[in-house]
Each structure stands twice: as structure tokens, then as C-alpha cells.
Amino acid sequence: MPTMNDVAKLAGVSRGTVSNYVNGVKVKESSQKKIQSAIEQLNYIPNIMARELKMNRSNLVVFIIPSTRTPFFAELTHKMQQALREENFKMLLCNSNNEIKEELEYIQMAKEQKVAGIITISYSDLAPYIMTELPIVSIEKRLSETIPCISADNYSGGKLAAQKLVEKGSKNLLVITRSTYKTEVNYGQRVTGVIDYCEQEGVSYTLFDSRTHEEEFYPELADYIGGLARKGFPYDGIFAVADQYADFCLNILESAKYEIPKDIQIIGFDGGRMYPEQQRFVSSIRQPISEIVQQSVHSLQLILQNKEKKVYQTQYLPVDYLEGITTRRM
Structure with missing residues (x-):
């Protein structure tokens, strides 16, 4: 079984340098590469238990x-x-x-x-x-x-979302959120940013604010968006506090034969993708x-x-x- 001395010899550094590297103490970048290469070549396994006890x-x-x-x-x-x-x-x-x-x-x-x-x-x-x-x-x-x-910066992200919707031609916004005591620090700040921007710029907006947990939220949102879509959707821009809510609205509106983004623009929040090469994703504020x-x-x-x-x-x-x-x- 290879030892720390073997790693030091192969890497051309002192045993103390190897010890520092293994224990998370910063060493020169050139030494890091040599030590890591030696560890991989020798299949060296550090004595983690001894290090942790120390x-x-x-x-x-x-x-x-x-x-x-x-x-x-x-x-x-x-x-x-x-x-x-x-x-x-x-x-x-x-x-x-x-x-x-x-x-x-x-x-x-x-x-x-x-x-x-x-x-x-x-x-x-x-x-x-x-x-x-x-x-x-x-x-x-x-x-x-x-x-x-x-x-x-959730607050600035909300303002940025509203700004982008307006710059791209939306004049009447629907803001979709879910308010519980657990969502105040993220969803709450995002919505505050949107509202502040709209009020400062004189942009019309409506707030859909559900007080439910997520399991009940989706059926409630589906009823709301679907009901509006059947009557003639009155908004030309949507900001949803999370990408999954934005995508949910997208699917309902497309099923109701609305053209997105021609008829209605949508922006979510988070900016994550299911996989790196994903091509079809909602516009979003990227964390x-x-x-x-x-x-x-x-x-x-x-x-x-x-x-x-x-x-x-x-x-x-x-x-x-x-x-x-x-x-x-x-």
C-alpha cells in the first residue's frame, strides 16, 4: 500500500508539503498538480480517520x-x-x-x-x-x-423582470406568486421589486397571490389562468416568481391556442435548466x-x-x- 512518503518521492516535494495538501493547507499551485498526479498514479488513499482525530x-x-x-x-x-x-x-x-x-x-x-x-x-x-x-x-x-x-438579489431581480417585459412591449402585467411565511425572503422580495418598478413607471399590473402550499397551488393557478384564457386573456406579460410556475402558465396558455411570446410574454425566476443542452426554456432571471x-x-x-x-x-x-x-x- 503506497504511503505519503511514496507520494512525496514521486511528486518531487517534501513529505510536509504532501501532508499540507492532504490536510487542506494551501500549497503552491505547481506542487498541487504534482501531488495530485502522484496520488492518482499510486492510488494513494489518505488516512482520513487519523487526520480527523487530529x-x-x-x-x-x-x-x-x-x-x-x-x-x-x-x-x-x-x-x-x-x-x-x-x-x-x-x-x-x-x-x-x-x-x-x-x-x-x-x-x-x-x-x-x-x-x-x-x-x-x-x-x-x-x-x-x-x-x-x-x-x-x-x-x-x-x-x-x-x-x-x-x-x-431577489428584489433587483424582480425589478429587472418587469423592466424587460415592458422594454419588449408588454403594457399590462400579471404577477404570479405564492405567499407563506416561508416565501417572504425570496418570492416576497421578487414581487416587491416588480411592484416598485410598475408603480414608479406607471405600468399596469395585477397580483395573483395564493396563500396555499405548493400541492394546492398548481390546481388553483390552473383554474385561474384557464378561466382567464377562456374569456380572452387580459394580460400581455406575466412574471412568475419561479420558473416552474412560469412553465406551468406557458403550457396552459399554449393549450388554449395563445401564441407565446407573440400574444403574451412570460418571465420566470431561477434560470436553471433540466440539462445543460436544453434548448426550450422560459425566459428567466438567472440566479x-x-x-x-x-x-x-x-x-x-x-x-x-x-x-x-x-x-x-x-x-x-x-x-x-x-x-x-x-x-x-x-
Whole structure:
């Protein structure tokens, strides 16, 4: 079985440099490439258990997400695993189904297993249950002032969506959202951005705001859009707070023989694709997934390096407009 000394000899570096590389300590890029090449050639397996005992924690990072069923969460999960692996962490994926009970169980498990830390997307009221000694980074929702929060700029994204619809010729907008206490930080901010833009620019808009959970939301939305479509759809632009809602509207309206985007333009939010080569997708406000991932991992590393408590401000990252098939090309 190859040893660390064998790796050092083949890579032409010292054993200490190999040890630093294996344990996540930064070494020169040229040395990184040589060491990684030697590890792969020798099929060297680091003594992870010994390293973890020395560090008094594992190299596991728990990633808690509410769902894996949307392209956005799927892409986020994929890129998070890649980014953590590059920093010598292993990711443990936990799907909470957007339930606080499951989130708390995962957090307790993480604490008992002495994981390196947690990166979470939670829309629940976790603040009273958070153990501050456990390194945590939150995505989108601010959990406490001592926990870093990384988020797309949802408010600016809403304004950008309304601006694009108007620039492309829409004059009467329908804004589709779903309001529960869990959607205030994302959907709520997106809608506020749209409304502020419309009121500032004198654009007519109507708000479809369902207070249901997602299972009941789709039948309610289908009845609403379908009913309007049968009478003569009165809007020439739709902003939906999520791509899946935008796509749902697209299918209903096309079934009712409306031409999209000639008759009605639609913009969603997230900008994820089912697969990288997907050609037919709704126009959307694209969340900066790679930047969210990189900042989340970076923030976790900073916490691990500096154990002192610190007050963090939410870090908002800029969004972009993604042209799809549901808006007119100008």
C-alpha cells in the first residue's frame, strides 16, 4: 500500500508539503498538480480517520436543501459538491422537504458527528434552535447576525423582470406568486421589486397571490389562468416568481391556442435548466449559482479558521436576465 512518503518521492516535494495538501493547507499551485498526479498514479488513499482525530472534526459538510426536484436546486447541489471537493471536503446531502422537523434532525446529527460545518437553505424559523458553536452558512434567509448569509438579489431581480417585459412591449402585467411565511425572503422580495418598478413607471399590473402550499397551488393557478384564457386573456406579460410556475402558465396558455411570446410574454425566476443542452426554456432571471456556491464555501472556511463570533451582513449577489422562448427578441 503506497504511503505519503511514496507520494512525496514521486511528486518531487517534501513529505510536509504532501501532508499540507492532504490536510487542506494551501500549497503552491505547481506542487498541487504534482501531488495530485502522484496520488492518482499510486492510488494513494489518505488516512482520513487519523487526520480527523487530529483536527477533532470530520471533513464532512452537511448540505441541507428543501428539495431536489427543481433544476435550480439540482444545479446548486451539483456545484456545491464540486466546490467542497476542491477544498478537500466531502458533502453529505440532506433533503429536508422544507420541514423544520427534518432540518432540526439533520442539524442535531451534524453536531453529534462533529462535522466540519453546515451549509443550509432553510425557510423555517430556525433561529431559536441554532447552536452557535457549530459552523453554519445560510443561503437566502438570514438566520442570525452571527451566521453568514449568501443570497441572490431577489428584489433587483424582480425589478429587472418587469423592466424587460415592458422594454419588449408588454403594457399590462400579471404577477404570479405564492405567499407563506416561508416565501417572504425570496418570492416576497421578487414581487416587491416588480411592484416598485410598475408603480414608479406607471405600468399596469395585477397580483395573483395564493396563500396555499405548493400541492394546492398548481390546481388553483390552473383554474385561474384557464378561466382567464377562456374569456380572452387580459394580460400581455406575466412574471412568475419561479420558473416552474412560469412553465406551468406557458403550457396552459399554449393549450388554449395563445401564441407565446407573440400574444403574451412570460418571465420566470431561477434560470436553471433540466440539462445543460436544453434548448426550450422560459425566459428567466438567472440566479448566480456558481457565485452563491463559491461564497458559501469561502464563508464556511473563514468560520473554521476564525472561531471568534462575528456579525455578518447578508451578502447579495447580482442576477442576470436569461433570454428564452417566452419573450420577444428585439
